[in-house]
Amino acid sequence: MLLLFLLGSLTIVFYIWQRRTLSFWARHGVKYIRPLPILGCTREFLTARVPFFEQIQKFHEAPGFEKEPFVGVYMTHRPALVIRDLDLIKTVMIKKFQYFNNRALQTDPHNDALGYNNLFFARSPAWRELRTKISPVFTSGKIKQMYPLMVKIGKNLEDSAERLGSGSEVQVKDLCARFTTDLIATIAFGVEANALRDAKSEFFYHNRAIFSLTLSRGIDFAIIFMIPALASLARVKLFSRETTKFIRSSINFVLKERERTGEKRNDLIDILLALKREAAANPEKLSKVVDLDYLVAQAAIFQTAGFETSSSTMTLTLYELAKNEALQDRLRQEIVDFFGDEDHISYERIQEMTYLSQVVNETLRKYPIVGYVERECSQPAEGERFNLEPFHNMELPHGMSIYMSTLAVHRDPQYWPDPEKFDPERFSSSNRENLNMDAYMPFGVGPRNCIGMRLGLLQSKxxxxxxxxxxxxxxxxxxxxxxxxxxxxxVIASKHDIVLRLEKVSGNNDIGQKLSMK
Structure with missing residues (x-):
């Protein structure tokens, strides 16, 4: 009887708590997607039917909300806001950034040093200082200094394509991911990953493992994305134990070697060593930076992000060009016009390739690799607080998560006519006046956009x-x-391998003949 009484009491308490929690948006007069008990609005994501970015897209495109500037949703029990209006997106991400300078995503600050301390997850004010310190690695001048190393990896990619042989059927993502693994390892850490030459490259294995989810890793990511308040309790980690060990040992070795030799490469490792020296000189101000894991965390996130985003962009570009061979012929003609039989792909000339830029921009329009942007509302204890005016008089609660679907905006016909069509002409100079570039956000938007945008575009091109x-x-x-x-x-990735047939070109003149025949 006592057990039944306790169970009955707990059931009643849970029911009342759920009713109260899941009536948040109704109480504030905001239109919302009706939630389910426990699962909230995220049943499809929690049951692994759709990835998280598609869940956010579905919120944005939910029937009945087409004219709404925002939509109320529930991430399990937590109320969150999906913003749809472009002006409101600019307000949140740029104009009122002081209220939204932290990401909603969080990992365990106590047991996940590599996840919690890196630039992507870092929270203000530490984030701002860290970004200022690391930004010099990604200036045009520094990237230009790295470029000869990048070209060397590009030639290795060409050699790999040659070895595969004309007529071979290639898993394109594997080839592109090996290229970006080698490139990031070389320009950021000064090491040779040999992913293009060695099928069993350890760097490549661990890079790929980061995005291969087991059940336990899936639970960790679900908490990081949706219930960050439970990150410490659940002791979630961004990287697996095996990957953490590999990254820690690899970067520690590179740091020690660079300190021992005194070599300067103008790369990320040089920046991290400068941070370490500055921290040693000012221990009371920068004591955290002395910690090896703090330095390794920065290297780890760039290794991860650089590997996946550019390789996916390349893969999806090649897929679209295989489906649209006239576009591929036009791009190949531009490559021939710019470089002919030259052995060297120069930095200045690749930046001048307008059609190549159009093609990559259109890939990122149709396939924005992350697929969504999120922020956390940080209301001040005193002073002016953020509200949703002129759309609503509601003042957002401190700590509320805000989401914006890049994928939905990039495929919205009011901004991009015939959005499913792959059309690089959208980004031609003659069509520039017809573009609303506020609706183009492949690298995020505002001060917390992707720091490696220039480098990512260059390595994809x-x-x-x-x-x-x-x-x-x-x-x-x-x-x-x-x-x-x-x-x-x-992130955006195909459920099935993208396999394409590779054909060796007999000479550069044949493409001109092919185009003239058309």
Whole structure:
């Protein structure tokens, strides 16, 4: 009887708590998507039917909310806001950034040093200082200094395509990911990953493992994305134990070698060592930086982000060009016009390739790799507080998560006519007046946008040039006709391998003949 009484009491308390919690948006007069008990509005994500970015897209595109500036949702029991209006997005991400300078995502600050302390997850004011220190690595001048190393990896990519042989059917993501693994390892850490030459490259294995989710890793990511308040209680980690050990030992070795030799490479490792020296000179101000894991955390996130984003951009570009061979021929003609039989792909000339830029921009329009942007509302204890005017008089609670679907905005026909069509002409100079660039956010928006944007674009372009200058890519029997998203991937990725046929080009004149015949 006592047990039944306790169970009954707990059931009643839970019911009342759920009713109260899940009536938040109704009490504030905000239109919302009706939640389910316990699961909130995220049943599809929690049951692994859709990835998180698609769940946010579904919120944005929910029927009945087409004219609403924002939509109330529940991440399990937590109320959150999905903003749809472009002016409100600019207000939150840029104009009123002081209220939204932290990400909603969090990992365990006590047991996940590599996850919690890196630039992506860092919280203000530490984030601002860290970004200021690391930004010099990604200036145009520094990238230009790194460029010869990048070209060397580009030639290795060409050699890999040659070894595969004309007519071979290639898993494109694997090839592109090996290229970006080698490139990031070289320019950021000064080491050779040898992913293009060694099928069992340890760097490549661990990079890929970061995005391969087991059940326990899936639970960790669900908490990081949706219930960050439980991060410490659940002791979630961004990287697995095996990957953490590998990254820690690799970066520690590079740091020690660079200190021992005194070599200067103008790369991320040089910046991290400068931080370490500054911290040693000012221990009362920068004591945290002396900790090895703090330095390793910065290297780890750039290794991860640089590997996945650029390789996915290259893969999806090649997929679209295989489906649209006239576009591929036009791009190959531009490559021939700029470089012909030259051995060296110069930094200045690749930046001048207008059609290559149009193609990559259109890939990132149709496939913005992260797929969404999130922020956490930080209301001050005193002074003016943020509210939703002129759309609503509601003052957002401190700590509320805000989401914006990049994928939905990039595929909204009011901004991008015929959005499912892959059309690089959208970004031509003649169409510039018709573009609303506020609706183009592939690298995020505002002060917390992607710090490596320039580098990511350059390595994607360089990889495409080195593949396409001597090869064509075609669809084959194994090529998927339509991309389905991988439900367990934290970023945009195909559920199925993208397999394309590689064809060696016999000479640069044949493309001109092909185009003239058309």
């Amino acid at each position: 360089l990889g495409l040039v080195h593949i396409l200058r001597n090869h064509r890519i075609h669809m084959c029997d194994k090529t998927i006709r339509k991309i389905e998203w991988a439900a367990t991937s934290p």
